[in-house]
Amino acid sequence: MPSVIERPNAGLAGPRPLWHGIMLVAGGAIGAGMFALPLVASGSWFVLSSLGLAFVCCITYLAAKLLLDVNVRYPEGSSFDTLISDILGPRYAMINNLSIAFIMFILMYAYITAGAGILERSMIAKLQILSFWPDDFEIARSFLSLVFASIAALFIALGASTVSRVSGILMLGMCASFIAANSGLVLSLEFSMLIKQADSSLKYLWAALPVFVTAFACAGLVPSLCEHYENKELDIKRALFLGLLLALLVYVVWLMSTLGHVSRESFLVVKSDGGGLNALVAALQTRTDSSAIKFSLVWFSNFAVITSFLGVGLGLVHFLRDRFDLDKQSHATLKAVLLAFAPPLIGSLIAPYGFVSAIAYAGVFVAFSFFIVPALMYKTMRRDAALTFSEKVSWYSVAGFGVLIIILKIAGLLSILPSYP
Numbered sequence: 001m002p003s004v005i006e007r008p009n010a011g012l013a014g015p016r017p018l019w020h021g022i023m024l025v026a027g028g029a030i031g032a033g034m035f036a037l038p039l040v041a042s043g044s045w046f047v048l049s050s051l052g053l054a055f056v057c058c059i060t061y062l063a064a065k066l067l068l069d070v071n072v073r074y075p076e077g078s079s080f081d082t083l084i085s086d087i088l089g090p091r092y093a094m095i096n097n098l099s100i101a102f103i104m105f106i107l108m109y110a111y112i113t114a115g116a117g118i119l120e121r122s123m124i125a126k127l128q129i130l131s132f133w134p135d136d137f138e139i140a141r142s143f144l145s146l147v148f149a150s151i152a153a154l155f156i157a158l159g160a161s162t163v164s165r166v167s168g169i170l171m172l173g174m175c176a177s178f179i180a181a182n183s184g185l186v187l188s189l190e191f192s193m194l195i196k197q198a199d200s201s202l203k204y205l206w207a208a209l210p211v212f213v214t215a216f217a218c219a220g221l222v223p224s225l226c227e228h229y230e231n232k233e234l235d236i237k238r239a240l241f242l243g244l245l246l247a248l249l250v251y252v253v254w255l256m257s258t259l260g261h262v263s264r265e266s267f268l269v270v271k272s273d274g275g276g277l278n279a280l281v282a283a284l285q286t287r288t289d290s291s292a293i294k295f296s297l298v299w300f301s302n303f304a305v306i307t308s309f310l311g312v313g314l315g316l317v318h319f320l321r322d323r324f325d326l327d328k329q330s331h332a333t334l335k336a337v338l339l340a341f342a343p344p345l346i347g348s349l350i351a352p353y354g355f356v357s358a359i360a361y362a363g364v365f366v367a368f369s370f371f372i373v374p375a376l377m378y379k380t381m382r383r384d385a386a387l388t389f390s391e392k393v394s395w396y397s398v399a400g401f402g403v404l405i406i407i408l409k410i411a412g413l414l415s416i417l418p419s420y421p
């Protein structure tokens with residue numbers, strides 16, 4: 001039986017504002033991965049995709065609540081790794097660490113490919129004003145991936161304080177450009193496009209779920225919320241619920257803006273152009289005459305990718321330093337940065353257009369680490385206590401959904417599951 005402590009009383013510190021936790025949850029969920037949502041939602045379209053996102057949001061909240069029930073029985077500040085090691089054992093902890101590492105590496109790869117797209121559409125890339133600019137397009141794309149990854153690695157090597165300052169500025173820019181772009185797009189969207197459903201579109205929703213899962217991947221923030229709110233369950237539940245609700249609202253607005261302007265058939269063109277961030281932004285820009293909206297769309301995509309990339313990159317560097325005890329070695333930061341950036345960079349050079357596919361693969365590992373593992377910990381922790389009906393429903397829903405996501409991704413790889421485009 002895992003060693004736990006009694007639920008501690010509230011600490012002596014003053015009450016923490018609820019909006020802190022809401023922003024932490026919403027900020028942890030919302031990122032550059034939202035640019036994959038319209039493409040995978042183009043089969044099931046707006047209504048079904050919005051319902052699918054709402055369903056995933058609810059299951060994510062249930063998973064976070066299961067993890068919270070476990071976490072509050074441990075001292076404030078106990079990490080995700082500590083919980084798993086104590087409850088499920090070191091073997092599960094090792095497997096989960098590998099899973100989280102894969103999530104980070106896959107997202108790093110996705111953001112490097114997206115970052116190359118940012119540079120690709122810049123004036124330097126388009127006008128080819130550099131004399132050494134390669135004529136071969138694939139070589140040019142690889143060069144851009146290398147440049148983008150190198151610049152980001154330099155910032156991360158400078159330390160967390162530098163990344164924090166830069167990310168704060170980028171977050172403000174992302175919020176401002178998102179509001180500017182989407183307010184204009186929503187006001188000019190065609191509602192008939194949103195409610196028009198294609199035949200048999202429900203079958204495409206299943207293939208979209210592994211990507212939808214990554215849109216709410218914030219269960220790992222529960223230990224941080226427990227520390228921030230001193231294990232006060234009600235405050236943590238409110239922060240989780242409202243933070244996830246805010247993320248869902250942002251995603252629905254984003255789907256309205258995109259699916260209300262770009263036709264279902266046009267997403268075939270987006271996919272043929274690589275299916276990445278560049279192609280989607282270009283498709284949206286062709287649907288508006290407003291230069292302000294076009295400008296805001298470009299900068300929103302830029303801010304979103306760079307902010308997400310710096311956040312994941314910094315987390316991965318810290319993860320590697322801890323796992324390999326690099327702090328005991330000389331040049332620890334340099335070694336960690338090289339370990340963090342080399343594999344995804346090599347992947348981006350081999351497959352430069354894998355943004356959407358990478359997000360979907362990340363969903364498989366998210367299903368394991370943030371759905372199946374919390375469910376197993378909860379079940380192990382409560383094995384001597386009779387579960388109420390609602391607790392049983394929550395447990396079976398979370399565990400079953402995690403298994404379903406993995407099955408759906410395998411079915412997609414085997415071409416059993418239809419996808420659009």
